Amino acid sequence: QALQQTLLPPVLPDVQGLDVAVRYRPAKSTSLVGGDFYDMFEARSGVWGLMIGDVTGVGPEAAALTGIARYAARALAAQEHSPARLLTQLNETLVGFGLQDRFCTVLYAELHPGPDVLKIKIANGGHPYPYILRSDGQVEEIPISGTLLGLLSDVAFEELELVLGPGDVLVAYTDGVTEARNPTGAFFGTDGL
Numbered sequence: 018q019a020l021q022q023t024l025l026p027p028v029l030p031d032v033q034g035l036d037v038a039v040r041y042r043p044a045k046s047t048s049l050v051g052g053d054f055y056d057m058f059e060a061r062s063g064v065w066g067l068m069i070g071d072v073t074g075v076g077p078e079a080a081a082l083t084g085i086a087r088y089a090a091r092a093l094a095a096q097e098h099s100p101a102r103l104l105t106q107l108n109e110t111l112v113g114f115g116l117q118d119r120f121c122t123v124l125y126a127e128l129h130p131g132p133d134v135l136k137i138k139i140a141n142g143g144h145p146y147p148y149i150l151r152s153d154g155q156v157e158e159i160p161i162s163g164t165l166l167g168l169l170s171d172v173a174f175e176e177l178e179l180v181l182g183p184g185d186v187l188v189a190y191t192d193g194v195t196e197a198r199n200p201t202g203a204f205f206g207t208d209g210l
Contacts, residue, residue, distance in 0.1 A: 024083045026056055032065055034130045052079040052121070053191045056087050060094035065128040070144065071191045072121040082119050085111065086166070090125065100125045100140035101176035104163065108142070111167035120167035124189055137179040137187065142166045145192055148210070152184030 029037050039055055052072035060066035068090055072082040089110045090103065097103040104125055111121070122144040129136040139147070143165030149157045163174035181187060190210065197205045 024054055024080060024087065026058070029057055030059060030065065032128070032130060034132075035128070035135065052083060053193055054083045054087055055189075056091070058091055058094070060091075060127060061098075063129070065130070066090070066094040067126045067128055067189075068123055069189045069191065070121050070123040070142075071193070073119055078119060082111070082116060082121060082167070085114060086121055086123060090123070094127075098127070099176060100127055100138050101163075101174040104140050104142045104166065104174045105172060108164075108166040108172050109170070112170055114167075116167055118168075120165050122165050126187075133182070135181040135185075137181065138176060139179060140174045140176045142172075142174060145190060145195065147187060147189045149179070149181065150186040150188060152182065 025041060029039065037057060041053070041055070052074060053070070054072070055069045057065060057067045068087070070083075070086055072079050072086065086107065090107055093103045093106050097106065104123060107123065121142075123142040124139070124144040124147060125142070126137050126139040129138075139159070139161060141161040141163040143163060146161065147159045149159060151157065159177065159179065161175050161177050164172040166172070179187075195204065195206050195210055199205055199209070
């Protein structure tokens with residue numbers, strides 16, 4: 018539990034004009050250190066990095082890969098203004114560690130808060146697609162493609178620009194949510210999400 022806490026940010030940043038919330042709930046209270054992680058940080062002045070990811074496995078090996086991915090992304094974000102290029106460099110870093118069959122998915126976004134809208138540049142490294150819940154109740158899936166990180170040197174990442182207005186919500190999650198089972202044993206799935 019102590020190791021898991023070192024892999025997650027102790028507090029979320031306070032960003033003017035944004036409400037930010039997370040929920041981290043391990044599938045089993047007795048499980049080893051999990052591979053799911055998230056982070057939000059000031060990448061550059063007035064620009065915020067947001068990432069959510071999932072590494073293969075559990076235990077110390079998963080924790081090591083989580084730490085590498087999270088802190089390498091923070092270091093890269095200070096100089097890199099493109100989420101797609103950041104994921105490309107993060108992949109090179111992970112491949113360079115020679116982690117054999119260890120890999121991860123990462124959804125990375127740059128948030129550019131403005132007075133009336135939130136501009137987002139986003140790239141996806143094999144992670145489940147995020148959703149936007151619009152203030153009028155409409156739900157939009159954001160189908161953004163990209164290769165998972167850490168296995169192959171030759172990868173490609175799509176980058177999209179999104180605009181959120183007042184009351185809109187960006188929802189990112191790991192597959193642990195959709196693969197959870199309800200009391201009858203059925204998968205929660207994307208409909209449940």
